[in-house]
Amino acid sequence: MPKIDPTARVENPAGLADDVEIGPYCILGPDVVLKAGVKLLSHVNVQGVTTIGARTVVYPFASLGTAPQSVHYKGERTELHIGAECVLREHVTASTGTAGGVGVTRIGDQVMMMTGSHVGHDCAVGNQVIFANNAVLGGHVSVGDFTFLGGQCAVHQFTRIGAQCMISGLTGVREDVIPFGNVLGQAGKLVGLNVVGMKRRGYSKAEMHEARAVYRDLFFGEGTFDERLARVREKEAQSPFAATVLGFIDADRKRPLCQPSRGVIKEE
Structure with a gap:
């Protein structure tokens, strides 16, 4: 049987695994599903069509699955999916999706969201992403696996962040x-590149050298950006890093690509 504090309010027919723990003054709506081992420590609000994955821990005053902060939302039945083994700290917020978007906000497995961080509607957050305090995503943002979002950074709506990036604190x-x-x-x-993250993920010196070479060719080579991009394509078959970067660029070119200040290369 789930362990539910007597001060908590759980509306039927919310789906609770047998070993779920719901602490004091938590409030759960009728369409909430908590998988095995989920813990809501206290004062947690979970609403909407929200699923929280196994062994995720949610700290006090988090609010999950409430209506998206969109003027176009008219009460449609949209969803929030949170993965397994996440840690959501105090005052974290995440909205459901919108009918005009993909309809679902997704947060991957083993994501850590520190105090005050926010995931907007229709976002897709990968696995093992870390949000430092007050890092916020606007609607329709995608974030790749293993990315670190620094404290009080803000990501504009519809922006894509690739895998294994480092977004510094206070960055827009x-x-x-x-x-x-x-x-x-x-x-x-x-x-530059997230070399610290690459080292932690076990990339070799040769792989990091290859990555730097592609980075220089793409952003600091001769000619226009499209001309440099074409030259990088010539390396795609021999360079996994080039293939990864080109795959990201080709997947969606609706927004401009973040580039360096011309003439500046940061060495790690």
Whole structure:
């Protein structure tokens, strides 16, 4: 049987696994599903069509699955899916999707969201992503696996952030960020690659050298960006890093690509 504090309110027919723990003063709506081992510590609000994956822990005053912050939302039945083994700290917020978007907001497995961080409607957050305090995503943002979002960074709606990126604290991101990108500044610019993250993920020196070479060719080579992009395509078959970056660029070119301040290469 789930362990439910007597001060909590759980509306039927919410679906609770047998070993769920719901602490004091939590409120759950009727369409909430909590998978095995989920813990809501206290004062957690979970509404909407929301599923929380196994062994995820939610800290006090988090609010999940409430209506999207969109003027176009008219009460449609949309969803929030949170993965397994996540840690959502105090005052974290995440909205359901919108009918005009994909209809679902998704947060992957083993995601850590520190105090005050926010995932807007229709976002897709990958696995093992870390949000530092007050990092926020606008609607329709996608974030790749293993990315780190620094404290009080803000990501503009419809922006894509590739896998294994580093977004520095206080950074505004309004353009798509290539995989492995390191972004810094109020109007965020690339300042190199997330070499620290690559080392932690076990990339060899040869792989990081290859990544730097592609980065230089794409952003600091001769000619226009499209001409440099064409030259990088020639390396696609021999360079996994080039293939990853090109795949990201080709997947969606609706928004501009975040680029370095011209002439600046940060070495790690």
